[in-house]
Amino acid sequence: MPDGEDASADDGAALEDEGVACLGGSPPALTMISVEDLHAALEEKDFLLINVAGAPSIPKTDAIIGYSDTDALVAFIGPEKSVRVVLYCQSGGRSGVAGAALVSLGYCSIQYLSGGKTAWVQAGYPLE
DSSP states (O other): OOTTOOSOHHHHHHHHHTTOOOGGGOOOEEEEEOHHHHHHHGGGOOSEEEESSOSSOOTTOOEEOOTTOHHHHHHHHOSOTTOEEEEEOSSSHHHHHHHHHHHHTTOSEEEEETTHHHHHHHTTOOOO
């Protein structure tokens, strides 16, 4: 699936039917973020960065929460559905699962790291 493509079209349609809409009236959607875009965004970080795979972490990570613990993710993120959240794991699969769960709950700005920590390290960026 290309970067930025909607990974949760069915969930978004169901949420739209329930009246959940994000800025601009669009339904919640899960998108990927590239390693390069995440690295650049960390310079002026204005989002939550959550590791859903365990240590080690990308610098400026806000929390480590298991990918299947949706209740803990929601508790950490809070009730504001428009907050921008970037999730990552080792390769991208688990963060995609966690992201889809959040989108199904109406969170509007959820991204997951394409290639995960593996791609991050391959690009020459550090972990802590």
